[in-house]
Amino acid sequence: xxxxxxxxxxxxxxxxxxxxxxxxxxxxxxxxxxxxxRDEMLKLAGLExxxxxxxxxxxxxxxxxxxxxxxxxMPGVSDTAMSVHQDAALTGFTVAEFAxxxxxxxxxxxxxxxxxxxxxMTAVVVLSATSxxxxxxxxxxxxxxxxxxxxxxxxxAMDPAQFVTAQISDIMVNSxxxxxxxxxxxxLGLSLxxxxxxxxxxxxxxxxxxxxxxxxxxxLPWGMLGFGANLITGMLFFxxxxxxxxxxxxxxxxxxxxxxxxxxxxxxxxxxxxxxAGAFTAGFGDKAMAVLSIFSWLAVLYGGRxxxxxxxxx
Amino acid sequence: xxxxxxxxxxxxxIWVHESPSVWAQPTILTLHTMGMAVLVGASWVLDLxxxxxxxxxxxxxxxxxxxxxxxxxxxNVITGVLLFASKAATWGTAFPFLVxxxxxxxxxxxxxxxxxxxxxSGPEQVEVAGNARFLAVASILMWAGAVTAGRxxxxxxx
Numbered sequence: 247x248x249x250x251x252x253x254x255x256x257x258x259x260x261x262x263x264x265x266x267x268x269x270x271x272x273x274x275x276x277x278x279x280x281x282x283x284r285d286e287m288l289k290l291a292g293l294e295x296x297x298x299x300x301x302x303x304x305x306x307x308x309x310x311x312x313x314x315x316x317x318x319x320m321p322g323v324s325d326t327a328m329s330v331h332q333d334a335a336l337t338g339f340t341v342a343e344f345a346x347x348x349x350x351x352x353x354x355x356x357x358x359x360x361x362x363x364x365x366x367m368t369a370v371v372v373l374s375a376t377s378x379x380x381x382x383x384x385x386x387x388x389x390x391x392x393x394x395x396x397x398x399x400x401x402x403a404m405d406p407a408q409f410v411t412a413q414i415s416d417i418m419v420n421s422x423x424x425x426x427x428x429x430x431x432x433x434l435g436l437s438l439x440x441x442x443x444x445x446x447x448x449x450x451x452x453x454x455x456x457x458x459x460x461x462x463x464x465x466l467p468w469g470m471l472g473f474g475a476n477l478i479t480g481m482l483f484f485x486x487x488x489x490x491x492x493x494x495x496x497x498x499x500x501x502x503x504x505x506x507x508x509x510x511x512x513x514x515x516x517x518x519x520x521x522x523a524g525a526f527t528a529g530f531g532d533k534a535m536a537v538l539s540i541f542s543w544l545a546v547l548y549g550g551r552x553x554x555x556x557x558x559x560x
Numbered sequence: 561x562x563x564x565x566x567x568x569x570x571x572x573x574i575w576v577h578e579s580p581s582v583w584a585q586p587t588i589l590t591l592h593t594m595g596m597a598v599l600v601g602a603s604w605v606l607d608l609x610x611x612x613x614x615x616x617x618x619x620x621x622x623x624x625x626x627x628x629x630x631x632x633x634x635x636n637v638i639t640g641v642l643l644f645a646s647k648a649a650t651w652g653t654a655f656p657f658l659v660x661x662x663x664x665x666x667x668x669x670x671x672x673x674x675x676x677x678x679x680x681s682g683p684e685q686v687e688v689a690g691n692a693r694f695l696a697v698a699s700i701l702m703w704a705g706a707v708t709a710g711r712x713x714x715x716x717x718x
Contacts, residue, residue, distance in 0.1 A: 426715040433596070437707060441601015444628070445576040454621045464614040465605065544594060551593045555586035 250498040251557070255312035261371060262306045262483035263388070266381040270298045274374055281367070289367070290356055293349040294512065296374055300346020301508040304477075307339045307502055310388075312492045316524050323391060323552065329409045330389040334412055336485065338380035343477060345373035347470070350467040353515050354466060411485050420488025425486065435479065436550075438472030445512055450528045459517070466515060473511070496556040500549030507542040540552055567593065568648040576646035588639045595636035596710070600703045602628040603667070606674060610688050610696035619681040621686070626675050633668070656709060656716040663706035672701040 276292035279285070314328045348369045352362030406412060418424050442465045448454070449462050465559070484491055491497040513535060576584050585696060588638050606625045609617060651657045674695055 316619055426712055430711045431713075433593075433707050433711045434704055435602035436593075438604060439599045439601075440597040441603070441605045443600060444601055445605045448624060448628075453624045454617070457617050457621050461614050463617045465608065468604075468608060487628075547594060547597060548590055551590040552582075555582060558612065 250502075251493055251495050251500070255280035255309045255492075256316055259306065259309035259313045262302065263304045263310060263385065266306060266338065267378065267385050269295065270304070270342075270374055270378040270381065273299060274371065274378065277367075277371055277374070286356070286361060289362070290353065290516070293352045293356075293362070294516070295348035296370060297346045297353065297512055300343050300439070301343045301505055303309070303339050303346075304504065305336060308491075309480055310335055311484070311488045315488070321340065324405075324406060325375060327387065327390045328407065329411070330404070331345055331384060331391060333410045334380065334387050338377055341373060341377040341380055345370060345377050347474065350470060350512075350515065351467075353512070354463075357463060357516055358460070414482065414485045415487070420469075424482075428482050432476055432479040432483075435472040435475035436547060439469050439476065440472075440547070442466065442469030442472065443539060443543055444509070447539050450532050450536040452528070455527075457524055457525055463515075469511070479539075490553070493518045493557065494553055496549040496552045497557075498552075500546050503542045503545040503549065507539065507546055510539040510542060514539070564648040564652040566599070569644060570620040571644040572642070575649065576642050584678050585643075586624065588642050590687060592636055592639040592643060595639065596707065598628055599632035599636060600707055602632070603671065603689050603703055607696040607700045610692050611673075613690075616686060618684055618686055620683050621683065622678050626671075626678065645681055650717060654713075654717040656713055660706060660713060661707035663702055663709055667702040667706050668697060670695055674699065 248440050273292050273295040274286055278296060280292055281287035287555045311330065314332065317323050318328060348366060352366045352370055355366060406415070418428070445465060446462050446469075449459065451455060454462075517532075568577075579585070606622050609615075609619070609622060668695060674692075677689075677692055677695075684687045
């Protein structure tokens with residue numbers, strides 16, 4: 247179990263960090279093609295790619311912070327450049343998550359009504375284009391980390407406490423209520439998400455046999471609400487005290503299973519079979535997916551709850 | 561006070577509290593959290609249905625909620641008693657803990673009429689009576705209080 251923390255996060259970051267930039271270019275191209283050709287399938291593909299980019303942006307951000315902790319004492323590496331890059335990345339990440347969230351709403355609407363609302367499509371394109379610009383800027387600033395000679399004078403004169411990440415961290419660590427309140431919200435969110443996904447996956451496994459899948463699909467936005475609350479509070483913890491998570495094996499597993507659970511959430515949203523007929527019996531593949539989903543969410547919870555106990559204590 | 565001290569001095573309580581094993585407090589606490597997620601989550605799914613989410617689904621289809629709740633509640637009573645016993649003198653005299661238990665008791669109390677409502681509804685019945693909506697709102701709020709109070713115990717009770 248410990249071996250997962252020996253993953254070379256610096257190289258992983260250099261590999262994954264192309265996803266938010268190159269991936270978003272591809273996703274926007276798909277969406278623009280879809281709009282020009284009036285092709286609903288292509289539109290769905292574009293929305294799905296944007297959702298997946300939002301998911302993968304989490305490990306991109308986290309491996310980036312891990313890389314910073316590993317290389318900040320190396321010669322030829324600018325600490326200020328890394329903090330500037332990190333602030334830019336957090337801004338891009340936030341917009342990318344909103345883009346993924348709105349893209350998910352579009353997918354949910356498409357499943358229910360055959361197409362996403364025009365306002366949602368506009369919002370996805372605007373948010374994705376903004377995220378691409380911000381991520382591009384972050385990528386550019388990231389390139390300066392190894393080249394301290396091109397760090398601008400203004401940046402190197404910055405007070406370390408000015409960085410957004412430093413300010414969030416300051417509030418999370420020093421405020422008497424910020425961390426506890428976020429923990430309480432995190433637990434409310436996990437209960438909501440797990441309750442909703444439990445209900446939908448039990449339906450696939452054969453409970454509530456006579457209920458059309460489409461009727462339970464209505465619940466998904468509530469699962470997304472819980473997930474959103476937990477993404478926000480979870481990021482506050484991570485930005486607040488990254489050192490607690492970077493060498494922690496349960497945290498690595500948690501992020502791995504979060505990717506699986508997120509992909510499964512997408513599958514449940516766009517899932518085709520079962521919609522036409524009232525009662526349906528899921529095939530083996532769907533049942534395996536449902537079991538995997540319940541297992542992944544419990545694994546995410548396990549990784550989170552075991553954080554203080556396995557790996558290293560804090 | 562004698563009872564709490566006796567409870568805390570039991571070998572099992574000491575094992576939960578002192579053992580460095582991952583199977584002691586860490587696993588018990590994690591099972592307690594998983595039980596909470598299923599217990600509260602399944603209750604909320606039913607509450608949301610009563611408030612109009614997935615309104616086409618007959619109420620009778622929600623019988624599974626009470627099986628899930630029964631299993632999760634059993635897990636949480638067992639793990640909860642173990643966690644209480646491991647620090648009985650602390651929990652037994654802490655006001656925030658009493659608040660949490662009152663929220664849990666109220667949440668469970670609201671589940672009783674909700675269960676009757678689901679078990680007595682016809683196979684195709686989808687209409688929800690007005691007072692059931694009140695029960696649903698109360699259930700959502702009481703569980704939210706129980707989860708919040710429970711999580712804050714770590715900060716309020718030293």
